Amino acid sequence: MDDINLQKAIEYYRNNQSHFIELLKALSAIPSISFPGYSAQEMERSAQFIKKEFEKLKLEHVDIITLPGAHPYICADICKHPNAPTILLYAHHDVQPPLRAEVWNSPAFSPEEREGRLYGRGTADDKAGIILHIASLASCIAASGCVPLNIKLLIEGEEETGSEHIDSFLQANPERIKADCVIIADSANFDTGIPSLTTSLRGLAVLEVTVSALESPLHSGLWGGPIPDPVIGLSKILSSLTNKNGDIAIPELTKLIPTLSKKDNDDIMSIPYTTDMFRQQARVKSGVNLHGKNQELLFKIWRQPSININGIESGGKKVGNVIMDKAWARVGLRLAPEMPANKCVNFLKKFLVAKCPHNLHLEIDNSPAVDGWQTDTTHPAFETARKCMQEAYEAEPVIIGSGGSIPLVLSLANMLEEVPILLTGIEDPYTNAHSENESLCLSDFHKAVESQIRFFYALASTS
Ligand SMILES: [Zn+2]
Numbered sequence: 001m002d003d004i005n006l007q008k009a010i011e012y013y014r015n016n017q018s019h020f021i022e023l024l025k026a027l028s029a030i031p032s033i034s035f036p037g038y039s040a041q042e043m044e045r046s047a048q049f050i051k052k053e054f055e056k057l058k059l060e061h062v063d064i065i066t067l068p069g070a071h072p073y074i075c076a077d078i079c080k081h082p083n084a085p086t087i088l089l090y091a092h093h094d095v096q097p098p099l100r101a102e103v104w105n106s107p108a109f110s111p112e113e114r115e116g117r118l119y120g121r122g123t124a125d126d127k128a129g130i131i132l133h134i135a136s137l138a139s140c141i142a143a144s145g146c147v148p149l150n151i152k153l154l155i156e157g158e159e160e161t162g163s164e165h166i167d168s169f170l171q172a173n174p175e176r177i178k179a180d181c182v183i184i185a186d187s188a189n190f191d192t193g194i195p196s197l198t199t200s201l202r203g204l205a206v207l208e209v210t211v212s213a214l215e216s217p218l219h220s221g222l223w224g225g226p227i228p229d230p231v232i233g234l235s236k237i238l239s240s241l242t243n244k245n246g247d248i249a250i251p252e253l254t255k256l257i258p259t260l261s262k263k264d265n266d267d268i269m270s271i272p273y274t275t276d277m278f279r280q281q282a283r284v285k286s287g288v289n290l291h292g293k294n295q296e297l298l299f300k301i302w303r304q305p306s307i308n309i310n311g312i313e314s315g316g317k318k319v320g321n322v323i324m325d326k327a328w329a330r331v332g333l334r335l336a337p338e339m340p341a342n343k344c345v346n347f348l349k350k351f352l353v354a355k356c357p358h359n360l361h362l363e364i365d366n367s368p369a370v371d372g373w374q375t376d377t378t379h380p381a382f383e384t385a386r387k388c389m390q391e392a393y394e395a396e397p398v399i400i401g402s403g404g405s406i407p408l409v410l411s412l413a414n415m416l417e418e419v420p421i422l423l424t425g426i427e428d429p430y431t432n433a434h435s436e437n438e439s440l441c442l443s444d445f446h447k448a449v450e451s452q453i454r455f456f457y458a459l460a461s462t463s
Contacts (some may be wrong), residue, residue, distance in 0.1 A: 002457050002460065002461060004142075004313060004458040005140075005143045005144040005148070005330065005457065006046070006143075006453065006454065008142075008143035008434045008452075008455045009140045009143035009144070009457070010144070010450055011137040011377075012138075012139045012142040012143055012155075013135060013136075013139040013145075013446075013449055013453065015448075016138075017446055018144075020131055020134070020138075020186075020449070021118065021442065021445075023110070023131055023134065023135075024118065024123065024127060024128060024131040024394050024440075024445075025054070025111040025120075025123075026049070026088060026110070026247055027046065027050070027093075027122075027127045027130065027131065027188075028047055028111045028118075028120045028121065028122045028123045028127050028309070029111060030042055030044035030045050030046040030109070031095070031121070031231065032045070032093055032094050032095055032122070032157075033095055033096070033097050033098075033099075033158050034071050034094035034095070034157060034161045034384070035093065035096075035160070035161055036160045038097065038455035041082060042161075043071040043072060043093075043157055044158075046066045046092065046093045046094075047071075047072040047155075047157065047223075048064070048186060048266055049072050049084055050093060050130060050155055051063075051064055051074055053134050054074065054076040054134075054153065056142075056154065057077045057134070057138055057141060058078075058409075059076040059077065059137075059151075059153070060076065060077055060079070061075065061076060061077050061080055062074075062075075062076040063075050063076070063216050063243055065129040065169070065176075065276045065342040065385070066292060066407065067165050067168060067169055067172070067262075069165065070158055070164070070165035070169070071094060071159065072157045073154065073155065073156055073157055073169060073410060074093070074153070074154075074155040074157075075152070075153060075154055075155075075173070075176045076148055076152075076153045077150070077151060078137075078146075078150070078151050078177075079150035079151070079422050080146060080150070080151070081148070081149055081150055081460075084148070084149040084150055084458055084460050085149050085150065085179075085180040085181060085408060085460070086149065086150035086151070086152060086178070086179040086180050086181075087150070087151055087165070087179055087180070087181045087182070087183060087456070087459065088152045088153075088154060088177055088178075088179035088181070088184050089133045089151060089152070089153050089154070089181045089184070089185070089187050089265065090129075090153075090154050090155075090156070090182065090183065090184045090185065090186070090188060090217055090408070090412075091126050091129030091130040091132070091133060091155055091156075092126045092129070092156040092157065092158075092159035092160070092186060093127065093130060093155050093156070093157055094156070094157050094158055094159060094161070095122035095125070095127070095160060096125070096160050096162050096434045098120065098201060098436070099253045099436050100436055101434065101441075103436040103437070104119075104372075104437055105119065105437055106119050106120070107120075108120060108121040108436075108438075109121060111123055113352055113442070116131060116441065116443060117430075117439040117440060117441055117442060118439060118440045118442055118445075119237065119437055119438065119439045120438065120439075121438055123438060123439060123440045124426060124427045124428060124431045124433055124437070124438055124440040125186070125431070125434070125438065126152065126185070126186045126425075127132040128185075128440050128445055128448075129185035129186050129425065129426070130155055132426065132445070132448055132449055132452060133153060133185065133186050133257045134346035135449045136449050136452040136453045136456065137151060139449070139453050140431055140453060140456055140457075143266075143281075144314060147456060148299060148456055148460035148461075149456060149459060149460040152176060152177065152178075152179055153455075154176065154177060156169075156408065159186070159406075159408065161238065162407060163406075163408050163411070165409040166407060166411050167411050168374075168428070170411055170412070170415055171207050171415075174397060174415070177412070177415070178416075179416070181381050181417060181419060181420050181422070182412060182419060182420070182421045182422065183418065183422050183424060183452070183455075183461065184406070184408070184409060184412075184421060184422070184423050184424070184425075185425055185426070185448075185452075186406065186407050186423070186434075187402060187406075187424060187425030187427065188402070188425050188426075188427035188428055188429075189421040189426065189427065189444060190271065190398050190400050190428075190429075191273070191320075191428060191429060192428045192430070192441045192443075192444055193393065193395055193443075193444065194393070194395055194396075194398060195203070195389035195390070195392070195393040195395060195397040195398075195424075195448075195451065196397060196399070196400045196413075196424075196425075197246065197377075197382065197385060197386065197389075197397060197398075197399055197400070197423065197424065198375065198400055198401065198402045198415050198423035198424075198425070199371065199375050199399055199400070199401065199423070200264075200302060200303070200337040200372065200374040200375070200401040200402070201337060201372050201373045201374075201401070201402050201404060201405055201406055201409060201410075201423075202305075202316045202334045202335055202336065202337060202340060202372045202401075202402070202403050202404065202405055203334070203336075203341040203344075203369065203370055203405060204303070204332070204333070204334055204335070204338070204341070204359050204370045204372045204405040205329045205332075205333040205335070205341055205344065205345045205348070205366065205367065205369035205370070205373035206310070206330060206331070206332050206366060206367060207330070207333070207345070207348065207352075207364055207365070207366045208322050208330055208331075208360070208364070208365045208366070209234065209237070209238075209328070209329050209330075209352060209361050209363070209364055210278065210326055210328045210362070210363040210364075211234040211237065211326060211328075211356065211361065211362055212228045212230050212325055212326035212327075212360065212361045212363070213227055213228055213229070213230045213233070213323075213326070213360055213361065214227065214230075214295065214323065214324075214325040214326075215321040215325065216324050216325050217315075217323060217324050218322060218323045218325075219321070219322065219323075220321045220322050220323045220381050221321065223323055225322055226462040227323055227461060228322070228357065228358035228359075228360055228443070229323060230314070230324060230326050230327045231314045231315070231324050232329040233356065233358060234312075234314075234327040234328075234329055235327075235382065236257075236355065236357055236360075237352055237355045237356055237357075237371065238309055238312075238331070240351075240355045241307050241331075241351075245291055247291070247304055248306070248307055250347055250351045252350075252351075253305065253339075253344050253347045253348065253351075254305075254341065256298075256339050256343070256344060256414075257304060257305065257336050258336060258338045258339070258345075259337065260303060263415055264303070266303070267348040267398075267399045268295055268298050268299060268303070268401075269295055270398075271295065271298065271398055271400070273294055273295050273298055274294055275290065275293045275294055275297065278297045279427040281302070281430075291384070294433070298401075299400030299402075300403025301401075301402070301403040302402065302403055303336055303337070304336050304402060305334060305335045305336050305339060305344070306333075306403075307332070307333050307334075308331075308332045308334075309329055309330070309331060309332070310330040310331070310332045311328075311329065311330040312327070312328070312329040312330075313327070313328045313329070314327035314328065315327065319404050321332070326448065329351075330389070331348075332370075333345070334403060335359065335369075335371075335372050335431075336372060337372035337373055337374035338374055338403070339371075339372065340371055341369035341370060341371045341372070344369070345366060345369050349364050350365075352364060358459050359438075363416045370405045370410070371406065371410055372405065372411060373406075373410050375413070375420070375421055377399065379418075379420040380462065381420040381422065382420060382422070384415045384458045384459060384462065385422050385451075385455055387458070388451045388454035388455045388458055389451045390439050391451075391454055392447045392448070392450040392451035392454055393444075393447045394450065402423075406423075409421060409423065412413075415421070424448065424451075424452075425443055425448075426440060426445050426448045427440075428441055428444065432456070
């Protein structure tokens with residue numbers, strides 16, 4: 001390995017940490033919210049900000065790419081080593097809406113450092129990912145005039161709203177993403193100070209269920225009794241979805257839960273995890289019984305399906321004495337990584353229909369389901385990444401799953417086939433991503449940059 005340049009690059013980063021944190025603050029101050037109803041100009045402003053930083057690094061083919069109806073992507077590359085591998089670096093520049101202003105301890109878009117963390121919307125998810133890429137590249141360039149291998153960058157603008165256009169983007173720009181290894185810096189560490197590689201994601205399906213009996217609400221005194229109540233009907237359907245242990249009670253669906261390999265099983269069992277840690281991280285109220293204990297909880301959130309009712313509506317709090325005409329619920333189904341999402345949705349629909357009482361009218365709408373993802377970790381890039389993390393964090397890395405879904409990962413995996421995809425990231429259980437008071441652990445951010453610098457040199461030296 002090119003030890004001298006590696007040491008120089010790390011030294012450069014250590015001497016310039018505050019510059020990159022200032023850069024992260026400036027980028028996080030731009031309210032680039034990709035949701036409908038928010039200013040598309042802010043998305044454009046953050047794209048321009050990133051483009052300018054890429055240009056300062058003298059990267060090549062720095063472009064803002066737009067597709068009809070999609071927020072801007074920023075791409076760039078620096079490919080000067082014909083015989084060295086190419087790494088694709090990904091992050092996203094859009095953020096979630098800030099939610100309740102009064103709950104933030106400092107304004108969402110005025111990033112503020114407190115007790116070793118940087119608070120603000122996007123400071124972790126995922127503007128930290130962008131600055132991580134910029135800082136690691138800048139450090140290599142400062143150390144030796146160049147990055148030791150070939151780099152491509154893809155910064156997306158609509159990850160938070162479901163990456164609706166990512167497949168068309170990837171198909172239209174295959175050269176922009178062709179690589180031998182991908183780093184997606186949009187995941188989380190298992191805990192602060194514990195570097196982690198995420199190797200599985202759950203699938204996701206969302207169904208909107210409406211149960212109705214009447215054309216409009218009726219006086220419950222004059223009509224109550226003979227008419228099957230749609231709200232009770234919906235409640236009965238929903239309550240049949242899980243058994244008393246909280247497990248999904250749809251036999252056709254649970255038959256599709258894959259058995260874990262011994263390695264996957266051992267990886268999870270090797271994590272020292274306790275029920276108390278879970279309760280604290282999820283802020284579960286005292287006295288509430290969990291389904292499962294210790295590592296079982298990790299199996300449940302990473303490797304098993306789960307159902308939640310995301311929302312339920314009928315009448316509302318100001319309702320009078322009526323029989324409601326209809327009731328609505330949003331049912332969210334998370335799937336184990338290898339479960340076929342569309343097949344599972346069909347089983348769920350069939351089950352809902354079968355459980356609907358009294359011939360009440362039942363309507364089910366669903367958007368396309370997202371499959372889960374699981375990667376084989378035998379490619380040497382995983383071991384190299386593990387080693388670099390271990391050196392940078394001075395802590396043993398853990399292999400983890402994520403209960404969430406990232407549609408882009410699956411799209412890239414389908415397109416790049418055997419190419420290893422490394423999901424790294426700088427969130428942690430205290431980040432509060434998507435919620436108020438989002439924050440980034442600064443000491444872990446620095447370690448993540450050093451780890452990525454190490455990875456560049458290590459991968460370059462193996463080629
Ligand atoms: Zn993200």
